[in-house]
Amino acid sequence: QSALTQPPSASGSPGQSVTISCTGTRSDVGGFNYVSWYQQHPGKAPKLMIYEVTKRPSGVPDRFSGSKSGNTASLTVSGLQAEDEADYYCSSYAGSNNLVFGGGTKLTVL
Amino acid sequence: QLQLQESGPGLVKSPETLSLTCTVSGGSISSTNYYWGWIRQPPGKGLEWIGSVYYSGTTNCNSSLKSRVTISADTSKNQFSLKLSSVTAEDTAVYYCARLRIVVARRGDAFDIWGQGTMVTVSS
Numbered sequence: 096q097s098a099l100t101q102p103p104s105a106s107g108s109p110g111q112s113v114t115i116s117c118t119g120t121r122s123d124v125g126g127f128n129y130v131s132w133y134q135q136h137p138g139k140a141p142k143l144m145i146y147e148v149t150k151r152p153s154g155v156p157d158r159f160s161g162s163k164s165g166n167t168a169s170l171t172v173s174g175l176q177a178e179d180e181a182d183y184y185c186s187s188y189a190g191s192n193n194l195v196f197g198g199g200t201k202l203t204v205l
Numbered sequence: 206q207l208q209l210q211e212s213g214p215g216l217v218k219s220p221e222t223l224s225l226t227c228t229v230s231g232g233s234i235s236s237t238n239y240y241w242g243w244i245r246q247p248p249g250k251g252l253e254w255i256g257s258v259y260y261s262g263t264t265n266c267n268s269s270l271k272s273r274v275t276i277s278a279d280t281s282k283n284q285f286s287l288k289l290s291s292v293t294a295e296d297t298a299v300y301y302c303a304r305l306r307i308v309v310a311r312r313g314d315a316f317d318i319w320g321q322g323t324m325v326t327v328s329s
Binding site: 096098127129131133140141142143146147152184186188191192193194195196197198199 | 242244251252253254257265267268301305306308311312313314315316317319320321322
């Protein structure tokens with residue numbers, strides 16, 4: 096399975112909103128509502144931020160939201176804060192119990 | 206609180222076999238609600254799913270690695286393990302173990318708890 100496509104970088108000023116896209120195919124993102132998003136700070140393990148396209152685990156701020164249209168999923172971070180600066184990865188179920196990650200997006204808070 | 210901890214050699218010679226173990230504490234790997242998975246991240250690069258195991262021993266692996274990967278579970282020790290054979294420098298990465306949620310039709314969808322990761326370097 097091929098990696099999902101994410102923009103290498105995104106940025107925004109504190110308080111603004113930024114959206115990161117994740118494009119796959121009908122065999123993964125478009126075919127299942129099992130897209131998840133992870134936040135990774137330098138030197139740290141990834142942290143689950145969104146699962147099943149739109150759901151937030153307990154403890155994740157509601158500034159983080161997910162959506163999907165066709166073969167593209169999106170993560171929106173509203174009210175950007177300095178601590179949101181990190182790498183973000185999407186992942187999708189890809190059939191036959193396979194999983195695929197995106198290449199990652201570096202989010203910079205200006 | 207559930208915790209996962211990877212362990213194993215930090216240096217492996219090519220073309221030997223990389224062996225890692227993930228020890229789970231604060232919960233049981235025998236849960237019917239989760240798979241247990243391995244993910245790796247080469248230096249400066251993105252995440253790659255390696256494979257996952259159910260406590261009964263059922264496994265699923267990334268097709269690009271399938272011929273070299275063995276994943277197993279040991280419920281008596283509350284551990285699961287990864288073996289990657291014939292390693293090369295391209296297998297140099299931080300290796301993470303993580304818990305994978307099981308959803309409808311026994312699909313695994315999201316890794317909700319991660320270990321801290323362990324760096325493995327492959328030397329020639």
